[in-house]
Amino acid sequence: MADMLTIGTNATNTFKRALDVTSHNVANIGTEGYNRQRAEILSDAPGNASVGFHGGGSKIGTVQRMYADFIQTQLVDANSQKSRYNEQLSVAKQLEGVVAGNDAGIQDFMQRLFDSFHNLANNPTSSTSRQQVISESTNMESMLSNMSGVLGETQVQTNGQIENIVQQVNEKLTSIQAINKEVANSTNYGGQPPNDLLDQRDEAIKQFSGLMDIKTFKQPDGRIEIYTADGRYPLLNDNVRTNLSASFTDFRNEQRMEVFIDVSGKQKMISDSVQGGQLGGLLDFRKNMLDKSMNELGVALNGLVASVNWQHYQGYDLNGNPGQDFYQPLSMNAMEKATNTGAEDGTNIKVSFNPVYDPSAPVQGTNPPFDPAAVPPAANAQPATYGDKQTNFQTAMAQIGEFKAREYELTFSSALNGYEVRDYRTGEVLNDAAGNPQFISLGAPDNGVKNVEGLQFDFSAALAPTDGDQFIVKPHQEILNNFKTIIADPETLATRGQSSQDTNNDGLLTDEVPTASAYGDNVNIANIASLQSKKILYSDQNGNAAETILGGYSKMATNVGMYVSGTQIQLTAQENVFNQVNDRREAYSGVNLDEEAANLLRFQQAYQASAQIIQTSQSLFQSLLGAVRL
Amino acid sequence: MRVSSNQSQFQSFDAINKHQQAIMDVQEKLSTGKRVNRPGDDPIAMNQIHSLNKSINTLTQFEKNGQFAKSQLVQEETAISGTIDGIQRARELAILMKNDTYGANDRKATALEIGQIIEQVKNTMNYTNSEGEKLFAGNSVNVAEAFVPDPNNPGYYAYVGSTNSTVGAATAAIDVQANFGARFVQIGFDADNQLDAGDLGDSSRVRITDNGDRVFKVPNATTQFVDDPAGTPPVALNPQPDANILNILVEFQKTLQAGKAPADNLVTDMDKSLTQLADIRAEIGGRQNRIDAQYDAGQTFKLSLEERKMNIEQMDLVQGISTLTQHQNALQIAQQIFSKVQNSSLFNFIN
Numbered sequence: 001m002a003d004m005l006t007i008g009t010n011a012t013n014t015f016k017r018a019l020d021v022t023s024h025n026v027a028n029i030g031t032e033g034y035n036r037q038r039a040e041i042l043s044d045a046p047g048n049a050s051v052g053f054h055g056g057g058s059k060i061g062t063v064q065r066m067y068a069d070f071i072q073t074q075l076v077d078a079n080s081q082k083s084r085y086n087e088q089l090s091v092a093k094q095l096e097g098v099v100a101g102n103d104a105g106i107q108d109f110m111q112r113l114f115d116s117f118h119n120l121a122n123n124p125t126s127s128t129s130r131q132q133v134i135s136e137s138t139n140m141e142s143m144l145s146n147m148s149g150v151l152g153e154t155q156v157q158t159n160g161q162i163e164n165i166v167q168q169v170n171e172k173l174t175s176i177q178a179i180n181k182e183v184a185n186s187t188n189y190g191g192q193p194p195n196d197l198l199d200q201r202d203e204a205i206k207q208f209s210g211l212m213d214i215k216t217f218k219q220p221d222g223r224i225e226i227y228t229a230d231g232r233y234p235l236l237n238d239n240v241r242t243n244l245s246a247s248f249t250d251f252r253n254e255q256r257m258e259v260f261i262d263v264s265g266k267q268k269m270i271s272d273s274v275q276g277g278q279l280g281g282l283l284d285f286r287k288n289m290l291d292k293s294m295n296e297l298g299v300a301l302n303g304l305v306a307s308v309n310w311q312h313y314q315g316y317d318l319n320g321n322p323g324q325d326f327y328q329p330l331s332m333n334a335m336e337k338a339t340n341t342g343a344e345d346g347t348n349i350k351v352s353f354n355p356v357y358d359p360s361a362p363v364q365g366t367n368p369p370f371d372p373a374a375v376p377p378a379a380n381a382q383p384a385t386y387g388d389k390q391t392n393f394q395t396a397m398a399q400i401g402e403f404k405a406r407e408y409e410l411t412f413s414s415a416l417n418g419y420e421v422r423d424y425r426t427g428e429v430l431n432d433a434a435g436n437p438q439f440i441s442l443g444a445p446d447n448g449v450k451n452v453e454g455l456q457f458d459f460s461a462a463l464a465p466t467d468g469d470q471f472i473v474k475p476h477q478e479i480l481n482n483f484k485t486i487i488a489d490p491e492t493l494a495t496r497g498q499s500s501q502d503t504n505n506d507g508l509l510t511d512e513v514p515t516a517s518a519y520g521d522n523v524n525i526a527n528i529a530s531l532q533s534k535k536i537l538y539s540d541q542n543g544n545a546a547e548t549i550l551g552g553y554s555k556m557a558t559n560v561g562m563y564v565s566g567t568q569i570q571l572t573a574q575e576n577v578f579n580q581v582n583d584r585r586e587a588y589s590g591v592n593l594d595e596e597a598a599n600l601l602r603f604q605q606a607y608q609a610s611a612q613i614i615q616t617s618q619s620l621f622q623s624l625l626g627a628v629r630l
Numbered sequence: 631m632r633v634s635s636n637q638s639q640f641q642s643f644d645a646i647n648k649h650q651q652a653i654m655d656v657q658e659k660l661s662t663g664k665r666v667n668r669p670g671d672d673p674i675a676m677n678q679i680h681s682l683n684k685s686i687n688t689l690t691q692f693e694k695n696g697q698f699a700k701s702q703l704v705q706e707e708t709a710i711s712g713t714i715d716g717i718q719r720a721r722e723l724a725i726l727m728k729n730d731t732y733g734a735n736d737r738k739a740t741a742l743e744i745g746q747i748i749e750q751v752k753n754t755m756n757y758t759n760s761e762g763e764k765l766f767a768g769n770s771v772n773v774a775e776a777f778v779p780d781p782n783n784p785g786y787y788a789y790v791g792s793t794n795s796t797v798g799a800a801t802a803a804i805d806v807q808a809n810f811g812a813r814f815v816q817i818g819f820d821a822d823n824q825l826d827a828g829d830l831g832d833s834s835r836v837r838i839t840d841n842g843d844r845v846f847k848v849p850n851a852t853t854q855f856v857d858d859p860a861g862t863p864p865v866a867l868n869p870q871p872d873a874n875i876l877n878i879l880v881e882f883q884k885t886l887q888a889g890k891a892p893a894d895n896l897v898t899d900m901d902k903s904l905t906q907l908a909d910i911r912a913e914i915g916g917r918q919n920r921i922d923a924q925y926d927a928g929q930t931f932k933l934s935l936e937e938r939k940m941n942i943e944q945m946d947l948v949q950g951i952s953t954l955t956q957h958q959n960a961l962q963i964a965q966q967i968f969s970k971v972q973n974s975s976l977f978n979f980i981n
Binding site: 029036092093096097099100103107111114115118119121122123124125126386497498499500501502509517518519520521522523526527529530531532533534548550551553554555557558559560561562563564565568579582583586587588589590591592593594595597598600601 | 631632633634635636637640644667668669670671672673674676677680681683684687688691694695698699761762763767768769770771772805806807808809810812813814815816819820823824825826827828829835838839975976977980
């Protein structure tokens with residue numbers, strides 16, 4: 001049975017502890033992730049006295065952490081999304097800045113290029129006007145290479161960032177693993193929850209969620225398990241850590257950093273499973289903004305190169321020779337996958353813009369630029385009639401309209417003896433205009449050469465592949481690095497068009513042999529100048545083009561803007577969600593100083609009163625002693 | 631609901647931050663004067679601004695094209711006017727010389743003056759502009775002369791594109807291309823953005839080169855060119871030289887040199903040539919008017935485009951300044967609230 005002295009002593013201890021907890025709360029007001037604690041005061045077990053039960057004073061049952069699991073889970077998710085859009089916005093703004101910074105320049109230089117075409121059309125024999133065309137073209141080239149240079153740099157920078165974040169992910173994982181271990185130990189031996197350790201772990205997990213989105217599962221022993229957000233890959237399972245790694249994809253020379261995880265000894269790419277956190281934001285930026293912008297800018301440039309070149313082929317220069325390449329035409333190879341086993345390494349697969357030429361069955365006049373020395377029926381000799389020439393040109397323009405801002409993945413199938421064509425980003429099989437899957441057969445009917453979305457894929461010189469060999473082609477990124485004016489001699493600018501002479505007087509020019517018009521003719525250069533206003537890009541199913549060349553560029557700029565403003569809206573929304581959840585957490589778990597001040601007073605008073613009990617007990621004892629003193 | 635001490639701090643700071651961001655935003659827009667400074671500000675407007683810029687700049691280029699075309703046409707007009715003056719003088723002399731009061735010697739003396747007129751007309755017909763291009767050689771602007779001495783009929787002249795300009799293999803081939811003058815200058819937006827071969831042009835373009843054969847031809851000429859006007863009878867040349875005004879003048883001179891009175895045919899042919907040249911001059915004037923009309927239309931169009939662009943791109947200053955003031959006030963209030971709230975704590979009252 002507790003007596004007054006014991007009760008008093010226990011009570012002072014109890015309130016001392018309560019004051020300790022209050023002080024701990026005040027001390028941690030600034031600690032990130034701290035959950036307020038409360039000393040749970042219980043009345044002590046009643047003892048059996050001779051007359052009924054009477055209590056034994058008070059004691060501290062436990063120090064409770066004011067913590068709600070569901071709020072913390074929400075907070076982790078919200079933090080993951082918030083930090084994703086935060087990162088996404090900051091990198092997107094960087095790219096947007098590049099576009100905005102070069103925007104006026106590109107518009108201006110493109111206008112000046114076409115103005116110079118117009119000036120030359122006014123005055124086709126003037127050597128100054130001719131020279132001006134070449135200089136303006138070179139100016140625009142350097143303006144664009146400035147922009148594509150920064151885009152390329154951003155790719156490299158993104159690679160570096162991914163690598164960096166993956167490293168942070170691993171470090172965070174290691175520290176969570178360490179805390180996990182301590183938590184399990186404390187729970188096993190102490191019996192009481194290690195409140196501050198749990199706070200630390202929660203905070204570490206929250207920070208981890210800022211790097212990538214995750215799912216957590218609590219184990220009975222107090223440990224926590226971490227999985228990727230889609231629940232497919234364990235990161236911390238049974239407190240065993242699975243490290244992530246950042247490395248280049250399997251396609252040689254692609255130099256594209258992806259996130260991999262070690263699944264039973266095999267490296268598995270999980271970039272698509274990461275949707276949140278800084279890593280998710282960065283990957284989304286790369287996929288939906290950077291790659292897209294580069295490909296869209298590439299389509300505009302490919303359109304410019306192909307249309308100007310082909311219109312240039314239609315005409316004749318000052319000396320009456322057929323127009324040659326104005327810009328360096330697109331011509332590139334494929335990149336092979338490291339795991340390919342066939343002999344072909346991609347360098348013999350050729351992708352170019354060659355809309356009417358079939359190397360396996362060459363037709364006269366289908367393979368410009370025309371060589372005046374070529375003997376018909378050579379493919380690079382002029383077509384038989386002006387009408388054929390025009391038809392080929394129309395086909396070429398229609399093919400330009402087929403360009404898509406896409407990257408291609410080619411997979412060899414030995415059963416079908418040909419290549420399947422897929423979108424490299426989405427993996428979907430591409431369909432032709434009739435809705436059938438695109439397929440390039442090595443035998444008949446394609447003989448290894450086929451036009452897909454305006455581009456000619458030529459496997460005729462390729463070595464033998466084996467089944468499942470994969471190659472990728474990024475034609476619209478290639479042009480960014482190889483956009484070049486190669487015409488150098490002003491005299492070779494093809495200003496003159498087809499002769500107006502109707503030799504058989506039938507009222508038609510289409511049946512005439514292609515012949516140069518007079519020295520001062522400007523038909524061809526006027527048509528090149530007109531390409532500025534002509535809609536040639538992004539045709540619909542009926543072949544009606546939707547965009548001009550500048551329109552192709554502004555499509556890119558618009559998409560950049562949409563991405564930024566979309567991200568901005570998302571970020572605001574996610575910030576609001578985060579703030580709301582955080583408010584809830586604060587309301588439940590946050591420290592309120594006024595409350596602590598009140599508690600301080602309360603427990604102090606209680607402590608003083610308890611001390612008074614001891615005092616009273618002392619004086620009672622003294623009274624007793626005094627009563628028996630002699 | 632409980633409120634944690636951190637919460638009020640967060641909230642105040644959040645508010646301050648928001649207002650500061652808004653101020654930054656308005657500040658940029660006000661200082662650049664533009665509502666759209668980067669694609670993200672208004673992606674759709676960005677696209678519209680691009681196409682508006684393109685249209686405006688292209689219209690400016692069309693204006694420049696029009697000015698250039700006009701300068702070419704003025705030169706052509708001047709050349710034709712000079713020729714008309716010369717022919718008128720020749721016609722007066724022809725009427726005078728028909729009169730029997732003038733004898734053979736008078737006619738021979740007049741032939742000398744006609745010789746000068748021939749030189750003048752020949753010169754304008756071979757007119758070269760500042761770029762060294764022949765005005766009246768169609769598109770064969772680089773030929774040495776638009777009207778070359780007729781190799782079949784010495785003393786006469788043939789257009790470089792005419793069959794008379796050559797004989798056998800000894801002389802240069804006929805320059806058939808000179809019969810087309812396909813240089814068209816674009817002065818307005820084109821429906822199909824395409825200029826076809828065939829010397830036809832289209833409505834958005836104005837022709838600035840003409841072939842001399844068409845300009846200086848005497849339509850339905852009746853004069854017969856003869857080897858010697860003094861001969862009895864004179865033998866008609868075979869083939870006949872080109873029926874252009876220059877050759878009519880040469881024939882006139884030859885007639886006078888032979889001491890003969892010019893035939894009525896010569897005078898009527900000169901009349902016909904005058905009518906033809908006046909027509910051509912009117913046509914050139916018409917082209918200039920088209921350029922002017924197109925310029926005016928372009929200006930109006932440009933103005934409306936500029937206005938539209940301004941509406942899309944420019945910042946409304948009044949609105950911008952009031953927004954700025956609004957956010958500034960809000961920021962000040964938020965800052966004051968922050969200090970007020972932070973001052974109130976129960977700890978201040980203990981002791």
